[in-house]
Amino acid sequence: MPELPEVEVVRRGLERWVAHRTVAEAEVLHPRAVRRHVAGADDFTHRLKGHRVGVPSRRGKYLWLPLEDTPQAILAHLGMSGQLLVQPQGAPDEKHLRIRVRFTDASPPASPAPGPAPAEGAPVAADATELRFVDQRTFGGLSLHDTTPDGLPDVIAHIARDPLDPLFDDEAFHQALRRKRSTIKRALLDQSLISGVGNIYADEALWRSRLHYDRPTAGFTRPRTLELLGHVRDVMNAALAVGGTSFDSLYVNVNGESGYFDRSLDAYGREGLPCGRCGTPMRRRPWMNRSSYFCPKCQRPPRVSS
DNA sequence: CTTCGATCCTGGTAGC
DNA sequence: TGCTACCAGGATCGAA
Numbered sequence: 001m002p003e004l005p006e007v008e009v010v011r012r013g014l015e016r017w018v019a020h021r022t023v024a025e026a027e028v029l030h031p032r033a034v035r036r037h038v039a040g041a042d043d044f045t046h047r048l049k050g051h052r053v054g055v056p057s058r059r060g061k062y063l064w065l066p067l068e069d070t071p072q073a074i075l076a077h078l079g080m081s082g083q084l085l086v087q088p089q090g091a092p093d094e095k096h097l098r099i100r101v102r103f104t105d106a107s108p109p110a111s112p113a114p115g116p117a118p119a120e121g122a123p124v125a126a127d128a129t130e131l132r133f134v135d136q137r138t139f140g141g142l143s144l145h146d147t148t149p150d151g152l153p154d155v156i157a158h159i160a161r162d163p164l165d166p167l168f169d170d171e172a173f174h175q176a177l178r179r180k181r182s183t184i185k186r187a188l189l190d191q192s193l194i195s196g197v198g199n200i201y202a203d204e205a206l207w208r209s210r211l212h213y214d215r216p217t218a219g220f221t222r223p224r225t226l227e228l229l230g231h232v233r234d235v236m237n238a239a240l241a242v243g244g245t246s247f248d249s250l251y252v253n254v255n256g257e258s259g260y261f262d263r264s265l266d267a268y269g270r271e272g273l274p275c276g277r278c279g280t281p282m283r284r285r286p287w288m289n290r291s292s293y294f295c296p297k298c299q300r301p302p303r304v305s306s
Numbered sequence: 307c308t309t310c311g312a313t314c315c316t317g318g319t320a321g322c
Numbered sequence: 323t324g325c326t327a328c329c330a331g332g333a334t335c336g337a338a
Contacts, residue, residue, distance in 0.1 A: 001331065032315085061332075080331055081316085096316090137315045139332065181308070191333080199331065289311080290331055 002078045004060060004162055004196030005239035010084050011063045014056040017086040018065065018131055021103040022052045033098035033133060036075070036155070037143035047144055048074070048101070057151065060162045060195025064145075064153050071146055075153045079139025085132045099133035099142055162196035163232050174225040177217040184220075185213035185292065188232070197232060200268045201239070203293050205231040207267035212299045213292045267293045 002010070026048040028034050028041040037044045053074075054066035064073040076084065085094070089102065107129055133142055145153040161168045176193055177184075187193055188202040197205070206213055208231040209224075266276050271284035275295035285292050 003332095077332080079315090079333085135315095136317070137330090139315065182310095186309090189332085288331090289313095290329090 001080055001198060001200060002061065002082070003198035003201050003236075003239075004164065005201075005236050007058055007061050007063055007078065007196075008164075008240060009243055010078070011056045011058045013086065014063070014065065014084065014131075017107050017129060018053055018103075019055050020052065021105050021107070023048045023050065024102045024104040025049060026102075027100040028098070029100065030098040030138065032138045033135060033141045034143060036077075036141055044142070044144055047072075059152065059156060059165070060159050060191055061198070062153075062156050062159060062195075066147065066151065067144075072144055073147050073151075073153050075143050075145050075155065076133070077140045079135065079137065079141070081137045082133065082135040082140030085134055086129050087132055089128045089130050094132065094134045096134050096136045097132055098135050098138065101131040103130065159191050160193055160195045163194060163229060164196070164236060168194075170226060170229055173229065174220065174222055177220050177225055180217045182217055183214045184211055184217050184228075185287070187217050194232075196236070199290055199292075200265065201232065201235050203267040204235045204265055207293075207295060207299065208235065210298045212301045213287065213294060215302050267295070269293065 026045040028045060031041050034041050034044050048067075051067040051070065054068045056063055056065050057073075058064075062075060062077055064075045066073045076082075078084070081096075086107075133140075135141070143155075145155050147153055148157060173194055177187055180187055180193075182190075185202050185206060188197045188205070189199070203213070205228060209228045211224075211228065267282065270282040270293055272281050274280065275282055275298060278295065278297050280295055280297040282293055283296050285294070
């Protein structure tokens with residue numbers, strides 16, 4: 001369940017290992033992984049071939065690799081279980097390998113290869129690596145899109161800036177909340193309002209803010225909105241500081257190492273465990289076909305709650 | 307127009 | 323043991 005910090009960790013890995021390399025060949029092993037590329041798998045592979053990858057960018061949970069000297073980019077979304085791995089060529093295929101991209105050139109010099117060291121007596125060129133998209137549940141995928149003049153893939157123009165973006169507009173976000181007839185957790189997960197927040201960090205930020213997930217947004221005061229945004233940024237920065245998070249064992253960062261931190265979360269997944277502030281057992285409630293975790297004492301439900 | 311719920315997918319696990 | 327049911331959940335789409 002990669003959210004913004006995990007995706008940013010992947011982006012950094014791609015910048016390190018894939019930027020400025022030229023695509024030799026792409027191979028689609030599962031058509032569903034390119035379903036957002038409407039022209040199909042063959043078109044996807046043909047159009048990648050021979051292009052040089054630029055510096056990866058990210059907005060919210062989306063990341064993309066610009067193709068240099070073209071107005072196009074490879075857009076990636078990891079969905080729930082997607083991984084982008086940089087693996088030595090010849091490493092065994094992962095069980096859920098969906099897309100493979102080989103390059104004509106090596107990684108930048110002076111770079112130790114990711115992954116396990118080559119077996120003794122069978123040396124592998126240190127930078128003979130390829131990019132792999134691995135995804136058990138195939139909610140994620142890759143696709144090629146035209147970019148807008150500011151470099152954004154056109155299909156994600158509706159995705160809002162994320163809270164770590166210097167151009168994120170706190171005041172505009174607050175006014176949007178006030179206009180909504182919605183509740184705060186729904187709003188936090190609405191990628192057209194604020195991007196990059198998923199179920200885990202939403203629960204964490206709400207716990208820190210002592211806000212119940214069903215609280216209506218219309219009555220939010222500016223200080224309350226700003227405090228919440230502060231906590232959203234804090235939980236994301238904390239996760240970034242330890243190299244991304246989530247405890248779903250499916251998630252592995254771009255170098256093939258586990259990106260999950262051991263730090264216990266304060267809310268998510270803590271049903272029945274004591275609240276870190278007041279000791280009250282935390283609760284889990286079914287919510288939008290998933291779960292919300294909260295402290296029933298610190299995070300009181302609104303009066304008019306379903 | 308906004309809001310909201312169903313749906314996609316697969317592997318792990320709980321329960322019988 | 324072997325089966326079923328359920329759970330994880332981001333984004334999209336269509337219904338209300």
